[in-house]
Amino acid sequence: MPSGLRIDLLGPLTVRSGDAEISVGPLRQQAMFAVLALNAGRVLTPEQLLDLVWDDDPPPTGIKVVPTYVYRIRKSLPPGSRLERTTAGYVLRLDSDVLDLERFETMVREAGRNDDPEQALALHDQALALFRGQPLSGLPGQYLAGQRRRIAERREKALGTRIQLQLAAGRHVEAIPELIGLVADHPFDERFAVLLMNALAGSGRQAEALETYQRVRRTLVEQLGIEPGPELRAAQQTLLRADAPTPTARNELPYGGAAFAGRAAELAEVVAALRTPTGSAPPVLAIDGMAGIGKTALAVQAGHRLASQYPDGQLFVDLHGHTPGREPLGTEQAVDHLLRGIGVPADQVPGCLEDRLSMWRSKSSRLRLLVVLDNAPDAATVRPLLPGASECAVLVTSRRLLVELDAKCRLGLGLLAMEDATALLSEIAGPDRGDEAAVQELAEHCGRLPLALRIAGARLRHRPSWSIQHLNERLRGRRRLRELDGDANGVRSAFAVSYEHLPQDQRRLFACLGLFPGKDFDVKAAAALAGIDGPTAEALLEHLVDASLLLAPRPGRYEFHDLLRGYAVEVADDDAAVGRLVEHYLAVAGVEPDLTWADLERSNLLAALEVAEDAAAVRLALVLAPYLHGRSRLDELDVVLTAGLAAAERRQDPEGQARLLFLRGNFGQFRCGPQKGLCDLRRAAELAPEDAPALRARILGSLGYTQGTLDPSSDHAELLRTSLRLAQLAGDRRAIVETLSRLAALAIRQHGFAMALEYYERALKLAREIGDERLEPELLNGIAVCRLAEDDPLPALEATRAAQRLAAVHELDFSLSYALCHQGEAHRRLGRNKLAVEIHEQALKLAIGNCTHLDEVDARLHLGRSLHSAGRTEAAVEQFDLALRLSEDRGHALGVVEALTGLADCTRLATRADRLLRQAHSQAKIAGYSALATRLANRLDHPSANHG
Structure with a gap:
């Protein structure tokens, strides 16, 4: 069993390995894992697992789903986990300290055997502290529902025993608040009523103890038609005979x-x-x-x-x-x-x-x-x-x-935990007012602030026709504080008193911070909003933290509680504050933002883009887009480019439009194929001003590469020559490097590897003269491709290692993925198949994380080849199949050809290999890959070599 594995069932299912939380999959898969954990050490047949997880409603595939789910669970667990397949079924073997339920049972047993009341009480406290909410919360199935009830019964029994120990130790006052809640939650359980009466009497509150008896009796008679049992009646008689203590203090x-x-x-x-x-x-x-x-x-x-x-x-x-x-x-x-x-x-x-x-x-x-x-x-x-x-x-x-x-x-004091916030809401509003998700949403609308929760709960209790969903609707948007402010003791009134007690300079900063568009901010952002210097801003921020009007979640960062943010928005009145903030972000970001700073401020930069004036929005989008692309934040990249283009169109800024269209077209072709970016690049070329040669050079270079990729017979060569000429005219050496790199990439597609190598080496020399290491990994990867094509793996290996080092230093995940692909290929050529597989698996993991389909296709193709060379043909076929499917979905012709060729290499049937090769040959001809088509035609002319 791996060290540090923990499985918690006494609340929502949670699996941890050390400090890392592990996801064991979707809901039904979690249910299967919970069933296995509850039966740890016991073999369950597939039929039993199907019955216990799906009850009477099994999936259409029936028992066939069980091995798939077990496989997925096993893959999600850390290495060394013992989820085993036996001849009879499946068994999860766990060490004694892994399962929180087992730890609970062990501590309760030890407490029962302990003669020291204080030690027994401490053990019960430790055992009950393991509960984080409803056991197995949210998991489906009758079996788990039964287990949930069984565990709840064990908890209540342990709770009762612990309270008895408290009372025996004379801690009557301590026990009362908890017992009040237990009696309210379990109105028919006379055990808790007896304990509450004893606790009240022991703390000198005999009248309240007798009132508790009468209240419980009324409940039993009116709702169940029965009188209290002998233990409860005996407790009442004992109280009636006792002399009530007279308080002296x-x-x-x-x-x-x-x-x-x-x-x-x-x-x-x-x-x-x-x-x-x-x-x-x-x-x-x-x-x-x-x-x-x-x-x-x-x-x-x-x-x-x-x-x-x-x-x-x-x-x-x-x-x-x-x-x-x-x-x-x-x-x-x-x-x-x-x-x-x-x-x-x-x-x-x-x-x-x-x-x-x-x-x-x-x-x-x-x-x-x-x-x-x-x-x-x-x-x-x-x-x-x-x-x-x-x-x-x-x-x-x-x-x-x-x-x-x-x-x-x-x-x-901080905010209530979610389970405590929902418990407070349910206690005040009454049970069964809405499903768990709606109650949690209401708790979040209230900011998990007890005052807000009490007001919301009271509104629901006094309005029986309201559902929690209805109140959630009312609390969405800007009305929230008004809904939670019924009188002088409301949330807004409470905030107003705190605000009005502040000195003028603190009030002004607080109001300016209400205009901050993001979540958390640093001292410099606060200073920019208020138009003050950094040291002054820091001192005022710390005063606001001391006044409990700001939170400081970590050193140097500040944020509002959600409801306090709403109040700050109400009192904000500086129209120029947001403009100062955006200019601050632009000044810090520069042309290429520091990655550590940009990672920390990413959500704030995106939020600032939404509120920036059009001119600043265009500038901010141009800074953010390359950073987000490099960080594989592709959904956010689309949002930024769309917002920037809309701002450029509103202010009739053709150059801004051209720059943003170029970025969208250039990034799009690498993410989803050349067709994706073609329209944007053509529109960018139309809009780019004639007096901006560097911009036109980059646009035409990208357009020429894209057209050459889609149609090798197009006029792409002329576009690339024009790009090179304009870059030289502008003295933009970075643009020259990019164009040389594109010329090389197109040469590779037509198997002109000697020419490609020449382009790459020229570009690499120029990049080193510029001193920009971020340009080098892509060029070194290209050199590696050329060396591999010449069947010279050692220089290729050297180039990929240099590319890997620079890509890692500068956090260029795309280049790093390619470097690993080519590095693994070099090892494969050198006969190091096991190492090649390991490196290609790393490349695939990175490519999937990058969320770029072409990277993933390339990594799967490389992994398929290395698996095939290692003799793992079945695994190789799986990778080629996935690469083929992805390539077909994205219209990636070269990926289709390479995947079909890989499948042909893996098949042992000559007829099927020939059929796959003919498909690949046909696709290569249609896509214009003449050199590749010729190579495939030669293979078809020698059918004996076409099966593995």
Whole structure:
């Protein structure tokens, strides 16, 4: 079994090898893999697999589909994985630590055997933490549905045991929030109701425990027509006989809410940090985050869990640092509240603020208090309110990062995980309001922000006729903030308060950033938008991060939360900002953008193109197109060229049109065949100004090459000579190199290898004089082709190695693919067939990644030849078949000829070999490849050599 393989079933199916996630294919294929994993070590017959995966609705091919699916799964797994075929069927063999379900079962068993309650509790926590959502989520089939129910039952049993251990350890307050949710989710499961009653009673909340009994009883009677069972009735009788404890301390913590999802790790961190005070000063924990992120909810939940640790009281003060329509609470008002909270009568409170603060510190020094200071405006407000004893603890929440506050721990809250966001929505809106995809879409519309999720859920609950799909429609587009802003506590209102508290320079930058068209940005882009210098922009950006109005996902990069971006767009008002940004991108990109920078900013550059004025859009498209082609971003390349051409047409810019048409035609022929680019190149030649000889040289060179490829009898030679003359007239040595390269390529097509070699060597010499290494790989590959045609593999090998090195250095994937093809061919000629196959497999993988069909055809043809030479005829036929199909689909005549010839070489039937060769000969004649047609005719004249 490969090291680091992990298969997780306790949630959506996930397969990992080390840090890399592995896809095991489409949904039904995932289902088969899950079935094999659940039955690891057990042989399943093909019939069993068919039944377990497809139930009563097998595919038309029936059992024949099983080997195909198993083969695909095996190919997707890392080397060393043991998915084996036996005489009886298939078996997946796994090591003991691979499957999360097995780890869960092992930990639960160990917990059951452990006599130490704390260790048993820790093992249950570890086991339950393995669940990432609904087990086997989304996978089809009755068998997996049954397994899903079985695993859920095991989880609930382990959950119940863990809570019993918590209660036995006296952690009643900790258990209550989770039990409230469990009772709501399982209204007919009396086990959880009993546990909740015991937890409430154990924390002094006997009345609530008895109310829980009455509520569960009503549910059972009204919906099932039965009375509670003996265990639940016994729990009630025990409570009725007990004397209710009288609380002696003040608990001001607000109601924790019935709906509280996620935050398990954060809650555990807060509780652990404040559970046991140590040191000479009270531990202070600060929670910060953007408006609506759930800071107060987390603090309150933590406070309830910690209540038993602080028996002298739990005090809560809302400092109103960011409350719409209210000024922040002053220190005098806040300390008055705290003094009342510890029982100081009003007539004993000193008149002087300093005396009040002194009294607070003195009296709190003899107590064990938990103090929650919510919604703090700044550190200066918080510091005087800190109690005077190490036995107290303080929880502070604020939208700002309170850097000046001496906090033991700081916790920055992020967005809810998707499964927690959807759970919160379902809890508030009610179950069965829409399918899983619609609920997830709604969670994304709400930005997975708890405040927005609560508002959306409440709207659905109070509008039973609304579906989730309907609310999703309302939240699409620019109306989203309005839909999520019902009153003073809405999302937009919360953002507005944060914005209005900013200084003027921070407000202006925030508003300018609302005009940024992409997702994340750096300091220089922000400075360009606002028209300020870099150091000033960086300082302001960091202030916005501290104010929780911007995110900093990684050093030097910034972005908005999705909903905050919408608010920034609303307040944006600088019409010149986008123009400054586009000019900044053009200045940095230059003629050839730095690849590392361009890769990082690619999505932003594409977004800037959409909002740029026409003149800038043309310039930006001309910069982006060659970069995207070199990076094999072909869909994006089409978008950029289309947008640039539309802008050039709107501003009646014939030269801009000519340049963009040239790029589209030139790239198109290499991606999809010469016919693809012919019309664009002809139109580019018509539009190119006479006083732009360098541009005309490049256009005519490409047009001549394209016409020569399609029709060797055309006037392409004249076009190429004109291209060469214009390039020399313009002094454009790069254009001269390109034209010489095209002349060489056309010479190769007619088997004029000596002439082609001369062109390539002239071009290579000139490229080295220019000092542009990016031009060299294509020329070195051409030289290798000529040397191979002369049956001189050693110089060819040397040329391809040089091409490979330069292509790798400059990240020229197309040239690298060709270099590997010719390098493998050189090794094949030298009799190194195994090495040739390995290199050609690398070339094919790279070509497929490049998304260029002609590259893929070329790589498959080379791989087919090397496989045939290695004696792997069946595999070679597969490659030639695929090359033939691709070539026919794309109208690639030369690919058709070479694939047919390869198939003829592989067949052992003389009649079939002759038929394939005749097809190839016919295609070569039609396409005008006279030299190739002659060579094939010679083979047909010697039929004894035409079969393998």
